[in-house]
Amino acid sequence: MRICPKCGLPLEACICKELEKEKEKITISSVKRSYGKIVTVIEGIKADTKEIAKKLKKQLACGGTVKENVIELQGDHKKKAKEILVKLGFREENISIV
Template sequence: MAGICNLCGLPDELCICQEIAKEQQKATISVERRRYGKMVTIVQGIDDSAIDLGELAKILKGACASGGTVKDRTIELQGDHKRKAAKVLEQNGYQVEVR
């Protein structure tokens, strides 16, 4: 039995709430240098109430072949993955700004 979306009341197969939420958000990608000269890619600006950041982090980690985590409503990826992360987010329907 299919589930029902809590926001729109449609069956999960017909629900477009996730797609609308993706289009309305702008993800900002930047790179920081951390301890011992390690680079970390930061993805921020995505509202975690409409999007599961853990699932998005899992997709990004797989695409970038790196480790990462979700901290304080941001996704942190180990290494400099600005271009790959931007490409994956754009393919998934997000607006992306690379700094």
């Protein structure tokens, strides 16, 4: 049985990731890129950004990438991205749309 180094609980019962999600301050904004394309930028997620980006891209049916722990989604998806992040366990009060 493997033990979590942070909380000392077995990995099956570990709640460290859930606690991290509740504390994170997330900012969602839109940026206009070359050729007038709009990109939704999600900053402030520290844990498992690639997996979260994969889920967002699948549910929003768009392309995207992760660069330096910043998620970039093709298109303007600010409101929908916030809804999905709340469903993934992030606190709504900690997510701000700019």
